[in-house]
Amino acid sequence: MASSVFRLDRFPSLPTPLPRVPGPKLTPFTSDAQVHIEFVEFLGRENDVDSLVWKVKINGAGHFALKVFYFRRWEFLRDNQAANLTSPLAHPQLYVDYFDPFNCECRAYDRLKDAKREDLAVKAHGYLLITPQQEADLERRVTGNPDPVPDANVGQLTGHNFWNRYEQHRGLPVRAIVRELVSNNYPTSAQAGCMWPDLQDLHSLGILVGDTHGGNYLGGKLVDFSRSLTMYHPGLHYIFERTLRELMLNELQHLLDHYYFLTNLSSDDKIAVPQDLEAFCSGDLDRYQNLPITYDWLQWEEDPAAAVAYVEQALFKEEAQ
Incomplete structure (x- = not known):
């Protein structure tokens, strides 16, 4: 008898750009999205909830920064990241495609690549699919457990495991993004002076970063897009103006x-606070012009008519009926 448990979409045997919805998509780092990884040093923060960041060597070369993502239930994404939507999405997979931290980063990084503005953030080189052996290796390094039990061998996945897998994630590989390795240092005055213009440029490219606190910058460059919304995105389009x-x-x-x-x-090396940024935050936000929702995202679509039809007819329950 077939299982009635909902499962998220499986990945194709030959990796394709992700996520698989209209809009920007990040390509795999290699043709099969797999490499030999040597985990060198933990670079993240102890309280990171979306991912682990490690200094790594890849195929004996490097170094790179590898951001490895935990799993999120689609229900969690619906109730938290997508809570501002004015209408529910038509299918659970859509919450993952648009709001999962890994997919959010894929969309933002590919928009920067398409627009030839990878200078606006620490550069990403593509995504990887982590093998079960690499999963176990990383879990051992983080937890100290010398013999972790593979999730595939667990009878019921309830999220109480290292990768936060539920049954809906069974059989899905852990995903990671390969990034340029940069020093963990405070910005110079010149680097800090670029942060505000860079954020305005990101907005003008249809990217709402979602989290611009200081911990997401290294040397004045953004390193985290896990909460970002990149046009086209229902989280920018179908929410109240307020x-x-x-x-x-x-x-x-x-x-x-x-x-x-x-x-x-x-x-x-004194750092100046941008006066116009202060003004926008003090009540002049109506004058801000670089709104992500105004970005012409269709310029990158091979079939703009099909993309428009998708977002108008397939995204929301009311419109899909």
């Missing part, structure tokens, strides 16, 4: 707070 305004204001305010923090550091 809510979108709040998201924009939070984005700007977090960066402003980071500038305030940097100006208080003891240094001879």
